[in-house]
Amino acid sequence: MNKNIYWPWAIKNIVDIACFTALAVYFDRWWIALFAALFVSTLKTNIGNYRICDKCGKHSPHATTYNDAIDVAEAAGWIGEVIDGKRYDYCPDCKEELDAVCK
Numbered sequence: 768m769n770k771n772i773y774w775p776w777a778i779k780n781i782v783d784i785a786c787f788t789a790l791a792v793y794f795d796r797w798w799i800a801l802f803a804a805l806f807v808s809t810l811k812t813n814i815g816n817y818r819i820c821d822k823c824g825k826h827s828p829h830a831t832t833y834n835d836a837i838d839v840a841e842a843a844g845w846i847g848e849v850i851d852g853k854r855y856d857y858c859p860d861c862k863e864e865l866d867a868v869c870k
């Protein structure tokens with residue numbers, strides 16, 4: 768993940784978890800802490816729309832939705848293929864290597 772995006776995201780998650788934990792302790796309701804998990808996972812899906820190269824693990828550019836992530840990745844030279852219902856993505860570097868192997 769891009770470090771510039773990751774740090775504010777990580778700090779925000781920590782702040783969220785701390786706030787909800789404080790609320791849970793203050794109101795003596797443990798389940799309030801569960802909302803923190805909800806918030807964290809929402810943030811994750813908002814920011815985690817990118818493809819990961821199945822060969823080298825490189826991340827594609829980020830996008831706001833899953834479908835945008837595929838479009839953005841393909842515009843950046845990535846390729847994706849579906850084998851047995853699972854999607855595989857390859858970055859431009861690995862795509863070249865794969866092409867070389869296939870020829």
Ligand SMILES: [Zn+2]
Nearest residue numbers: 820823858861
């Ligand atoms: Zn790669």
